[in-house]
Amino acid sequence: MEEVLLHVGMHKTGTSSLQATLAGYDDGDTVYAQLGQSANHSVPVYTAFSSQPGAYHHWRALGLGPSQVEDRRRGFLNRLDALLARPDRRRLILSGEDISILDPQGKTALIGFLRDRVPRLDVVCYLRSPGGYALSAFQQRIRGGGIAALPPVCDPLYRLRTEGFRDDPRVSRLRVREFARDKLKGHDIVEDFAALTGLDTARMTRRTRNEGMSAAATKLVYCFNRTMPLRDGDRVLQAARLALGAEIAAAYPGPGLEAARVACLAEHAETPWLRDAFAIDFTAALQDAAPPREALEAHMADLSGIPMAPLDALLAEKAISGRFPAPADKLLRLYLWHVGKTQERTERQARRAEATPSPG
Incomplete structure (x- = not known):
């Protein structure tokens, strides 16, 4: 090369x-x-x-x-x-x-x-830009990173x-x-x-990867993150969490969070340096007033406007019956289903690997 x-x-x-x-x-x-x-x-x-x-x-x-x-x-x-x-x-x-x-x-x-x-x-x-990055990064950290609390900022x-x-x-x-x-x-x-x-x-073969989520899906996954303490630690738990996030994102299409709601997480401190170093000027966004963090926290905790029918449909598809009245109950039950299925798949793969003779 x-x-x-x-x-x-x-x-x-x-x-x-x-x-x-x-x-x-x-x-x-x-x-x-x-x-x-x-x-x-x-x-x-x-x-x-x-x-x-x-x-x-x-x-x-x-x-x-x-x-x-x-x-x-x-x-x-x-x-x-x-x-x-x-x-x-x-x-x-x-x-x-x-x-x-x-x-x-x-x-x-x-x-x-x-x-x-x-x-x-x-x-x-x-x-x-700081605002655009904060919005996308916050949603991605909820879905991919499993965060259970607002970060201090989403620093670019x-x-x-x-x-x-x-x-x-x-x-x-x-x-x-x-x-x-x-x-x-x-x-x-x-x-x-x-x-x-x-x-x-x-x-090139064009392949689009859209990892965004609707506002409803973001709130639901955030609710799950705040409720379930054991979301990572091995491949099974991580795979189950990511599968749940993908499933919720597909079940709840729609517009994402509004950028203005997440503006409190945008970090602008290095925009003057960026302007001077590379002539990319994001300093105008410094003039925008951001709502308080408390407003974003309250918005993320409010699930009252989210229909439960898609969650109930996911449970029904998996033949899960029982009493799961709250959104968090439904989410946790779905996650446990994914944990079980992922564990079964992992064990099957391990057995196949053991049964496959080594080359030579």
């Missing part, structure tokens, strides 16, 4: 759709990295280069210990090393939102590893995400762009990224 094209997010800028579309991309010159089962390279790259990979939320949610994380770290490094050694392609694409939140030591290690193997490193980062961390790449002379080029539909080519992240980096959209 002669070059690495490193896309580092940020979070909530269409990265899931971009990664799903780029998965399998290979035009004979540029190839999208395959580092595991996911098209998102956050876990492999963050694990490989973080100064504290064992503290990574992904592994903590799965209950992995230090030796297990270290085994995975070595495996990811070996896989990446092999990809960079390919003589038949010129450029390798890596894409992961969590790459941008590597600690400074981790970024330095990543840059050094890549530049020791290729002569050119091109970094691309899209940044979202502009400086952490970009400064390490900007200030390291081994980075050949850093391009930072504003993520706003009217600023993107074709009003589309895939088209914009392709035009920016010289990729051929005709070779």
